[in-house]
Amino acid sequence: MVAALSLETVAGWDVIVANSGAQGLQRAAEHMPDAILLDVMMPGMDGPTTFRELRKNPKTARIPVLLLTAKVQGADQRRFADLGVEAVLTKPFDPLTLSDQMSRILGW
Amino acid sequence: MATPSNPAMAAALARLWTRFLPEIENRVAILETAAASLAAGSLTAEKKQAAHDAAHKLAGTLGTFGLHRGTDLARHAEAFFAEEDRTATAQQVTAGIAELALLIKTRK
Numbered sequence: 001m002v003a004a005l006s007l008e009t010v011a012g013w014d015v016i017v018a019n020s021g022a023q024g025l026q027r028a029a030e031h032m033p034d035a036i037l038l039d040v041m042m043p044g045m046d047g048p049t050t051f052r053e054l055r056k057n058p059k060t061a062r063i064p065v066l067l068l069t070a071k072v073q074g075a076d077q078r079r080f081a082d083l084g085v086e087a088v089l090t091k092p093f094d095p096l097t098l099s100d101q102m103s104r105i106l107g108w
Numbered sequence: 109m110a111t112p113s114n115p116a117m118a119a120a121l122a123r124l125w126t127r128f129l130p131e132i133e134n135r136v137a138i139l140e141t142a143a144a145s146l147a148a149g150s151l152t153a154e155k156k157q158a159a160h161d162a163a164h165k166l167a168g169t170l171g172t173f174g175l176h177r178g179t180d181l182a183r184h185a186e187a188f189f190a191e192e193d194r195t196a197t198a199q200q201v202t203a204g205i206a207e208l209a210l211l212i213k214t215r216k
Contacts, residue, residue, distance in 0.1 A: 006117065006120070041161075041164065041165070041168075069168075070164055070165070070167045070168030071164075072183065073192075091167070091168035091169070091171070091172070092167075092168060092169065092170065092171025092172040092176075092179055093172060094172075095117055095120075095121065095172060096114060096117060
């Protein structure tokens with residue numbers, strides 16, 4: 001929620017918010033966003049599982065995904081990176097630079 | 109992050125802080141309960157897991173609102189309750205949780 005608001009406020013991006021993995025899958029297929037910023041710890045389906053489900057669906061399989069996590073240990077970061085996401089971003093993030101950071105990673 | 113120069117962002121973060129404060133305070137209360145149980149020698153697995161989850165979420169959130177010390181304290185508590193940090197004592201963690209509670213109270 002904070003991430004979505006900061007992107008809307010700072011970068012003027014159109015942001016679609018989902019409050020759970022299941023809702024995220026539905027909204028991703030519905031709206032086909034340019035990128036997905038996905039939290040690791042979510043109610044119900046966690047971020048890695050949501051990512052795998054996104055990849056299973058041919059419609060959402062090619063949407064770039066950035067994982068957002070409060071886990072700072074190297075082993076966790078590597079485990080998440082090995083999933084095949086574009087990047088793993090660490091929380092807390094800076095609301096003023098998040099959009100630039102995402103743009104840089106995604107080559108926008 | 110503590111004092112965003114973008115007025116729209118500062119206003120948005122202030123609104124979000126007010127909105128999420130009850131949730132943040134609830135997470136601190138979970139940590140305080142766990143600390144009290146720890147001191148009494150009655151920390152159950154459920155309370156420990158709840159404390160770990162609460163600390164993890166606080167670690168990911170507080171820094172975005174400028175409370176970097178809060179993120180550090182929450183990370184220490186998270187590592188303690190996950191038994192990743194075996195060097196910290198119960199007294200240190202309890203003191204850290206008390207400092208965390210005070211930081212949040214005085215930010216209002």
